[in-house]
Amino acid sequence: MVELDKSRLRADLPIGFLDSGVGGLTVVKQALRQLPNETIRFIGDQARLPYGPRPASQVVHFTWQMVHFLEDQGIKMLVIACNTATAAALPALQKEMTIPVIGVINPGSKAAIRASKNGKIGVIATEGTVKSGSYARAIHTQKKSVQVQSVACPKFVTLVESNEYQAPIAKQIVAQGLQPFANSGIDTLVMGCTHYPLLRPLIQNVMGSGVTLIDSGAETVNGVAQLLDVYHMAATRKVGEDHYFTTGSPTMFKTIAMQWLELSGMNVDKAVID
Numbered sequence: 526m527v528e529l530d531k532s533r534l535r536a537d538l539p540i541g542f543l544d545s546g547v548g549g550l551t552v553v554k555q556a557l558r559q560l561p562n563e564t565i566r567f568i569g570d571q572a573r574l575p576y577g578p579r580p581a582s583q584v585v586h587f588t589w590q591m592v593h594f595l596e597d598q599g600i601k602m603l604v605i606a607c608n609t610a611t612a613a614a615l616p617a618l619q620k621e622m623t624i625p626v627i628g629v630i631n632p633g634s635k636a637a638i639r640a641s642k643n644g645k646i647g648v649i650a651t652e653g654t655v656k657s658g659s660y661a662r663a664i665h666t667q668k669k670s671v672q673v674q675s676v677a678c679p680k681f682v683t684l685v686e687s688n689e690y691q692a693p694i695a696k697q698i699v700a701q702g703l704q705p706f707a708n709s710g711i712d713t714l715v716m717g718c719t720h721y722p723l724l725r726p727l728i729q730n731v732m733g734s735g736v737t738l739i740d741s742g743a744e745t746v747n748g749v750a751q752l753l754d755v756y757h758m759a760a761t762r763k764v765g766e767d768h769y770f771t772t773g774s775p776t777m778f779k780t781i782a783m784q785w786l787e788l789s790g791m792n793v794d795k796a797v798i799d
């Protein structure tokens with residue numbers, strides 16, 4: 526990270542969250558619970574989702590566009606609430622930005638190491654995240670002796686977005702996707718994609734009660750709370766309203782988001798980024 530710009534570290538500024546679409550709202554949901562005094566600025570790139578199958582260079586470009594949008598809004602901290610964007614862009618963002626930046630991969634990796642007793646950890650994520658090797662790298666940096674098996678489950682994203690994640694077919698798709706772990710002996714599985722926590726009961730059912738599931742997004746909010754402490758930047762009361770932006774249809778975003786966040790109203794606007 527270049528030197529922090531102290532004038533921008535104001536406690537009453539919002540925290541920025543970015544995501545490839547709506548999945549990052551699984552992170553926001555935890556933030557609303559755990560950090561009720563913080564104000565939220567969220568942007569989701571619904572028009573160009575999914576990021577999972579895209580080349581890393583493109584994801585980096587799209588991510589920077591969203592970062593610039595949030596910076597123009599004025600934020601004190603940035604949360605990359607998307608695993609694919611974290612895998613592709615976090616190192617560059619942390620190097621170049623003058624506010625603290627946190628991604629979802631490090632917090633998820635740390636929690637997995639804490640949870641695993643036998644040193645065998647599984648990771649499920651998008652193709653982009655798996656290809657980057659980011660989880661394996663983050664885990665090995667902290668503990669060399671751990672075995673990491675990463676598997677891409679792109680169908681899981683489609684399953685959630687087609688609203689079939691509670692339908693009978695969901696069970697079958699989840700069991701198929703997790704097949705590579707059948708004789709792996711892992712005792713911990715990282716849900717390394719924002720959408721997967723919605724499939725948690727199904728994933729737990731397939732893996733069995735002996736496997737601990739790690740929600741990277743939820744772990745990230747713990748990390749955000751710690752960062753706010755370290756930088757003496759925690760808000761003491763909620764000063765403004767939360768605002769959500771999407772590059773896609775605000776109506777569609779609002780319908781999903783209000784239901785997921787259990788809110789009766791939300792400020793949602795279209796973001797024009799270029």
Ligand code: I24
Binds near residue numbers: 686687723781782784
């Ligand atoms: N969940 C997500 N994205 C959607 C969706 C959903 N539609 C229904 N549900 N649509 O993400 C995004 C737009 N897609 C549509 C298909 O083509 C590509 C673009 C997960 C959100 C997690 C917070 C299911 C659904 C819902 C309400 C709450 C939660 C949820 F309708 F999963």
Ligand code: DGL
Binds near residue numbers: 549606
């Ligand atoms: N938000 C993405 C992630 O966490 C999943 C959806 C996508 O592929 O864009 O990796």
